[in-house]
Amino acid sequence: MADVAARAGVSLGTVSHVLNHPERVKESTRLRVQDAIDALGFVRNAQARSLAAGENRTIGLVLVDLGNTLFVDIARGAQQEATACGMTLLLANSDNDDALQDVHLDFFEGARVSGILLAPMTDPRTGVDRVRRRGTPVVVLNYDAGRPDCCTVLVDNERAGHLAARHMIDLGHRRLAFVAGRDHLQPVRDRRRGVRRAVADAGVELVEIPVGDLSARGGPAAVAQLAALPAGRRPDAVIAVTDLLGLGVVQELGRAGLAVPGDIAVMGCDYDKRAWGGSVPLTSVRMPGEEVGAAAVRLLVDEVSAPGLHRHETVVVPPSLVVRESSAGRAPAPTDVG
Incomplete structure (x- = not known):
């Protein structure tokens, strides 16, 4: 941003206004700043901005197997619901590998996501324990871990x-x-x-x-x-x-x-x-994978929005014959x- 300000001949505050409140800046100044942004290839760091503001509107989703279309449907439902809630969804595939699943959990923790959705195939106790100790909300999908400290969404x-x-x-x-x-x-x-x-x-x-x-x-x-x-x-x-x-x-x-x-x-x-x-x-x-993904996001957003009032629950979605x-x-x- 400092480089953009120097190139456009404006203050750092003016660059911030162009990015966040363009209606406060004269059209000629806004165009000059935009030209500098284009010339320098500047892209603001949304994650750093969220952390500076004390919030992060990002959810991490770890799926066991993206080759199985059930989990593709879960991801689609989670994506649609996250977008509706003003959140961004980051997706990781553990490819039936518990060690890789833990790597993804640690990555999302390091990225300071608002919360994590986890769809494992086997008991994820160790990874969830580690994430919960750090205070990050977790919703477990498609696996009944029997945990009282996080929400669960299951297909029956x-x-x-x-x-x-x-x-x-x-x-x-x-x-x-x-x-x-x-x-x-x-x-x-x-x-x-x-x-x-x-x-x-x-x-x-x-x-x-x-x-x-x-x-x-x-x-x-x-x-x-x-x-x-x-x-x-x-x-x-x-x-x-x-x-x-x-x-x-x-x-x-x-x-x-x-x-x-x-x-x-x-x-x-x-x-x-x-x-x-x-x-x-x-x-x-x-x-009903899409329904599972959407329900999980709703539970996670509720916990993130009101952690003191949120009550953990298990949601069971019924299947149907085709x-x-x-x-x-x-x-x-x-x-x-x-």
Whole structure:
């Protein structure tokens, strides 16, 4: 700013007025200062300005996996709500790496953001403890950390599993397979609980198929286990814990000469748009990511605005069923009646 003032032949205060209150400056002076700004390539440091004013209108968002479209939707909802609240959103992707997640948390702390939104896959206790000790508000998304010192926004994953199983049961299936990994991932555990509850209530059979890879690469292993079952125990419907895994199952069944859903119905459970490009459109459970992101920003802004009055809470957003061809079959083409 001093360089701009010297080049334009004005005081530092005049440059400040041009930047912040241009209506107070004569047009000729304003143009002279603007010419100096353009010539020098001056860009003011918004972060330093916010810190000098004793406020920062920036939120940090750390997501576990931007490859998964659920987290893209969360980011979109958070961005839209932050903009509506007059805040700026900074985004970081931890890429399923807990150490990188901690690096991002420390970076946002160093940047003195107003607060942090964190969407982890595993327990983020250490990183959140460190941030909370320094007094920075944190909202945890898509993971129930059971913390009384910060807000949480969740998708009801148990309901997602229940919706999936109930859909297959309502279609008339009586032997369901649930294909998933281990329960150390909270969404897997919760969806399994929902599937088991629906199956128990309906009195149908459940076969649980463990796989180590929840992407499409897990499909062949899942189908191999299904094929190895005795004929009387083979399922007539498969619920995959993720859409990518569901896509892998559909592809492998096709290679084995089985029709979906004619021979066996298949669906996913996490509304991941990466899995929607297959030859058989995949039934899934919609995870309302944009609503999760927006709700998290609202909670964070409330805490930042009135820290003494804010009460931490857990918001649970319900999922919904999206029926496509992989479970319900292809809709018949319309016919003309003449």
